[in-house]
Amino acid sequence: MLTKIKFESFTAFEKLEINFSSGINIFIGKNGTGKTHILKSLYSACDISKSKKGFAEKINDVFYPTNKQIGRLTKRSKTSNSGFVEVKRLSNGQEMSIRLSITNHTLTPDNVKVTGSTKQWLENPFESVFIPVKDMMANSPGFRSLYSTRNIHFEEVYADIIDRAFLPALKGPTDKDRIKLLEILQKSMDGKIVSKKEEFFLKNKQGELEFTLLAEGHRKLGLLWLLIQNGTLLSGSALFWDEPEANLNPSLMKSIVKILVELQRMGVQIFISTHDYVLLKEFDLAVNDKDEIIYHSLYRDEKTNNIVCSDSISFQDIFPNSIDDTFGSLIDRQVYKDMGGKDR
Amino acid sequence: MIVESDGYKIDFKDAINAIKFDETDKNKTNYHGVTALKAVDIIAEFEDKYVFVEIKKYDNPDEFDESFDIIESDTGTCHKFFSWLKNYLKYKFRDSFLYRYAENKVDRPIHYICLLNFDNALNVKLSNSLRRELPLNKPSNRWVNILSKSCNVINLKKWNELFTNWPATEI
Numbered sequence: 001m002l003t004k005i006k007f008e009s010f011t012a013f014e015k016l017e018i019n020f021s022s023g024i025n026i027f028i029g030k031n032g033t034g035k036t037h038i039l040k041s042l043y044s045a046c047d048i049s050k051s052k053k054g055f056a057e058k059i060n061d062v063f064y065p066t067n068k069q070i071g072r073l074t075k076r077s078k079t080s081n082s083g084f085v086e087v088k089r090l091s092n093g094q095e096m097s098i099r100l101s102i103t104n105h106t107l108t109p110d111n112v113k114v115t116g117s118t119k120q121w122l123e124n125p126f127e128s129v130f131i132p133v134k135d136m137m138a139n140s141p142g143f144r145s146l147y148s149t150r151n152i153h154f155e156e157v158y159a160d161i162i163d164r165a166f167l168p169a170l171k172g173p174t175d176k177d178r179i180k181l182l183e184i185l186q187k188s189m190d191g192k193i194v195s196k197k198e199e200f201f202l203k204n205k206q207g208e209l210e211f212t213l214l215a216e217g218h219r220k221l222g223l224l225w226l227l228i229q230n231g232t233l234l235s236g237s238a239l240f241w242d243e244p245e246a247n248l249n250p251s252l253m254k255s256i257v258k259i260l261v262e263l264q265r266m267g268v269q270i271f272i273s274t275h276d277y278v279l280l281k282e283f284d285l286a287v288n289d290k291d292e293i294i295y296h297s298l299y300r301d302e303k304t305n306n307i308v309c310s311d312s313i314s315f316q317d318i319f320p321n322s323i324d325d326t327f328g329s330l331i332d333r334q335v336y337k338d339m340g341g342k343d344r
Numbered sequence: 345m346i347v348e349s350d351g352y353k354i355d356f357k358d359a360i361n362a363i364k365f366d367e368t369d370k371n372k373t374n375y376h377g378v379t380a381l382k383a384v385d386i387i388a389e390f391e392d393k394y395v396f397v398e399i400k401k402y403d404n405p406d407e408f409d410e411s412f413d414i415i416e417s418d419t420g421t422c423h424k425f426f427s428w429l430k431n432y433l434k435y436k437f438r439d440s441f442l443y444r445y446a447e448n449k450v451d452r453p454i455h456y457i458c459l460l461n462f463d464n465a466l467n468v469k470l471s472n473s474l475r476r477e478l479p480l481n482k483p484s485n486r487w488v489n490i491l492s493k494s495c496n497v498i499n500l501k502k503w504n505e506l507f508t509n510w511p512a513t514e515i
Contacts, residue, residue: 281465328464334496338455
């Protein structure tokens, strides 16, 4: 279970520290407040526990700075030319951390300093998934071999998600919890997913429909179906999902949120970034007192312009709430239009 | 001119008059007295307009989210909270309009403001639905007049940001 992330002069952050919920973590904030950077940093730290790849190499492949020059991930500033990201987790009662330190002169991952309980970190592997904003499932045929043999300009999260989706199903019968979740998804997308020769299909009574012909929203449900069916999302794993609302009709949000809340109850730690009111509100309506959820609101401090984070455990207390503020601005302009200026 | 109603105190500083429109005390001069008609909570009168204010305060505003229009509870009970609330606000306005027509006090544009404790997003949704059904605009070419010039659903924070001349506080 991830417990904390700490940044100093790293990508968009000057100095930032965030503690996590063991259940659901939702990041909101305007564009440019670093939501995806937090998700990518955490995912990189999780992935290496299983892939055994170097932390620096993974971060570099996931962020993909120009010319893969890792030093470019240092926050651009006049005063400092070094920075770090540190991730902390709890595993089998043991606290452990991993820290990556870079300077803006660092060219390659080999020259990066990785410190902390790195040995323990690798000795306690756990599963993690990063679902990027753009769908990759329809483009999966050939993509994996292309990615592994050619230097194509894609962040590694796109190749990773296809790899996770292609994992074969777990041995033995599917447990009750997962059957319940799969049924919710099958109902929402009217079918189940099958793969043939690196291509995915939605299979139902009408036949098999290739992913390229499937609505993007349904591809997302299909991906979630695969990850649950093949046991990637099990207790102790971590799910990172960047803007689940992209290309999803609001009517499907209820099913998505229901699944995510259930996954949390099964022991999956969840990290989501969103700009969407409906998604946020669905979480507020779906969770109960026993569920673990923290809303992390990222914003720029008015004085320093640095990114800061304000946490709340209830939807009503999210402050600042950039999503609701947008609706507030609509009301402002509507009333102004209806009733005139300040002397109304 | 301060009016107290439904747990709020509003000071209409620049109003000619402001009354608790749904007054139930028979001894008061502004006693409503027509049980067949519903009434908005407050009417404020200005030189150039009338402002109707309806206040609704809920302990749990989430119960009224439209996406849960029909609640799928464990017992199978269904409630249409959103429709109920929209109709409640709609008929309050219409009956108040009739009352004011009979008083010969519909000679200025009317603005309808509902003060609810929802968040901004839900209030935008409710405003849109209410505007359509009030109705706000002329629904037919045969209509010469409109019933209301505007209709907005807002919360207390937004009220105080928008109407600095009419500060509102919870009692």
